[in-house]
Amino acid sequence: MSTTTAQHSVSADGADRLPVLTFGGILRSEWIKLVSLRSTIWCYALIVVVGIGFGVLIALTSPAATAGGVPDAIQGSTAVQVATLALGFTALASVVLGTLVITGEYGTGMIRSTFAAVPTRLPALFGKVVVFGTTTFVVGLVTIFGTALVTAPILPGIGVTPNFTKPAYLLALVGGAGYLALVGVFALALGAIVRHSAGAIASALGVILVLPTVAIILSAITQAEWIQSAASFLPDAAGARMFASTAGEAASSGFLAPWQGFLVLLAWDAALLLVAAVLMKRRDA
Amino acid sequence: MIEARELSKYYGRKKAVDAVSFTVRPGMVTGFLGPNGAGKSTTMRLIVGLDRATSGSVTVNGKPYTAHRAPLREVGVLLDAKAIHTGRSAVNHLLAVGATHGIGRKRVDEVIGLTGLDSVARKRVGGFSLGMGQRLGIAAALLGDPATLVLDEPVNGLDPEGVMWVRSLARQLASEGRTIFLSSHLMSEMALTADHIIVLGRGRVIADAPVADIVALSGGTLVRVRTPHPARLAELLASTELGTQVQVHASSSTIEPDVFQVSGLDAARIGELAASAGIALHELTPVAGSLEQAYMSLTQDEVEYHAGGTAPASEGAFR
Structure with missing residues (x-):
């Protein structure tokens, strides 16, 4: 420490300005944390590779080719479907990563370093949400539009001419990326509440994979229609409407519109983040 | 300057810190002693707001730690060497912590050099020895060039050279007018490093005096x-x-x-x-009279966890 002759003699970044805690700085910090871990790179790579690979596979093997062509009315929605079909799998990678973003810090003790630097805590939580949410959204966009681009020359082989000029189709592609990000943020919030990787991942997957199945079984047994309508408000079911390929076509009754699905998932995220924020403020780190 | 007033922390019904009041002054090294479970680490976590006080208050430079605009510049803290994500390299850890305050590459390289981590800076922290983890924790504490340093067991796991380095670092930083507050189990180490000592036993302050007075307390x-x-x-x-x-x-x-x-x-x-x-x-x-002796006679009634039941056997009085 050659220059520390007085308390403030060293300006840490070499400029004259003294270091101060800012939300911009917190965002930078969270970005460095996110990209400096292998799990992040693996999860995002998985999303891109599985997303595009699955799209190509479907485009090459779709039975539509042998069924005498695809009706004009659903040409566009079929192309959307091909580009977003893998989201059922890639969402799981987003859920795992979203959870690890926060539980990884609790598990290793890193959270104490984080809270020592950001003692008011909540800016750190929101910084994580913003950085992880935005990054995942961009990775989702790259994957989905990449899939659309790669499958474009293949689709005519099965009688589909991709045409995304209709705003509803474009919105569905963007909505797919939004779903990927929001589902991940849902898991992040759950992780902030549960604080243990295994428990948080299990509960997130439970909500996303198991609850809808339980709802289907229950409604099949009881014939109760309300269970089915309630199930459409579950985070995953609502979120999946964001990239519904029937968007633009007559939205069949009983389903949420894409923007409604978006708002429902957003509300889930907000509610969980609120609980996480209250607990984070209150608990010892 | 750290000021604790009637600071208490209960975990359920257990009193970890019990109405503790003390002042840690700038320009000197203050040692924080006490047997295992005495509440030293809890007190240090309370200082930087990681644990919420049940009652009472603690301020750093006149304000609660959470109220400062640049917390890392006020207090550098080493709570334990494991407060670091094991999957990240040392340099990325420091960059991430520093980024919150706009502290950049230049200062990160400085503290890496200062703590002797140059050769392992790009390695993942998971493979670090206890001593290297300790050095990285100290590097992180120094990032903001803080006016106050709170170090919990800083020499834990360090080799003799590392122990000497921590000692001279603490002395040097104190001579620059900073507040240095460090806990240790090595009483002999404290005798060489600290000017003032606060002894904690079962969550209460049982001594708060200059080193010389503490030694005299043992009966000379x-x-x-x-x-x-x-x-x-x-x-x-x-x-x-x-x-x-x-x-x-x-x-x-x-x-x-x-x-x-x-x-x-x-x-x-x-x-x-x-x-x-x-x-x-x-x-x-x-x-x-040694500080070790003084400490033992001060804390022999306050030891939370006796070894076997015959403790404090080795130095205990048999009258």
Whole structure:
């Protein structure tokens, strides 16, 4: 420490300005944390590779080719479907990563370093949400539009001419990326509440994979229609409407519109983040 | 400057910190001593707001830690070497922590150089030894060039060279006018490093004084006695006119069971008493009171976890 002759003699970044805690700085910090871990790179790579690979596979093997062509009315929605079909799998990678973003810090003790630097805590939580949410959204966009681009020359082989000029189709592609990000943020919030990787991942997957199945079984047994309508408000079911390929076509009754699905998932995220924020403020780190 | 006022922290019904008040002043090294479970680490976590106080308050430079605009510039904290994500490299850890305050690459490289981590800076923290983790924790504490340093067991896991480095670093930073607050189990280390000592036992402050005063508290000068009849001599010394003030401390060495230390009597008096009772003495040496001794006598009633049930055996008085 050659220059520390007085308390403030060293300006840490070499400029004259003294270091101060800012939300911009917190965002930078969270970005460095996110990209400096292998799990992040693996999860995002998985999303891109599985997303595009699955799209190509479907485009090459779709039975539509042998069924005498695809009706004009659903040409566009079929192309959307091909580009977003893998989201059922890639969402799981987003859920795992979203959870690890926060539980990884609790598990290793890193959270104490984080809270020592950001003692008011909540800016750190929101910084994580913003950085992880935005990054995942961009990775989702790259994957989905990449899939659309790669499958474009293949689709005519099965009688589909991709045409995304209709705003509803474009919105569905963007909505797919939004779903990927929001589902991940849902898991992040759950992780902030549960604080243990295994428990948080299990509960997130439970909500996303198991609850809808339980709802289907229950409604099949009881014939109760309300269970089915309630199930459409579950985070995953609502979120999946964001990239519904029937968007633009007559939205069949009983389903949420894409923007409604978006708002429902957003509300889930907000509610969980609120609980996480209250607990984070209150608990010892 | 750290000021704790009636600071308490309960975990359920257990009082980890019990209405503790103390002031840690700038320009000196303040040692924080106490047996395991005395509440040292909890107190340090309360200072930087990682634990919420049940009651009372603690301020750093006049404000609660959470109220500062640049917390890392006010307090650098090492709570334990494991407060670091194991999957990240040392340099990325420091960059991430520093980024919150706009602290950049230049300062990160400085603290890496300062803590001797250059060769491992790009390696993942998961593979670090305890000592390297400790150095990285200290590097992170220094990032903001803070006016106050709170270091929990900073020499834990360090080699002798590292221990000396921490000692001179603490002394140097204190001489620059900073507030240095460090806990340690190594009493001898504290004697060399600290100017002032706060002793904690079962969540309460049991001593808060300059090092010299703490040593004096132990009864001052000790006399080392070697005799083939330790039990008889102990009985004899305890029955003298000064019996209530005389303490006979059994040897901590199993190799030399015939050696023990006496406080409260000078060497001449012990020699005369032994001669009149016909007890042979093989050695009679006055030794300076040690901080270790002071600490043991201060905390012998406050130890939370006794080893086996005979503790504090090694230095305990058998009167």
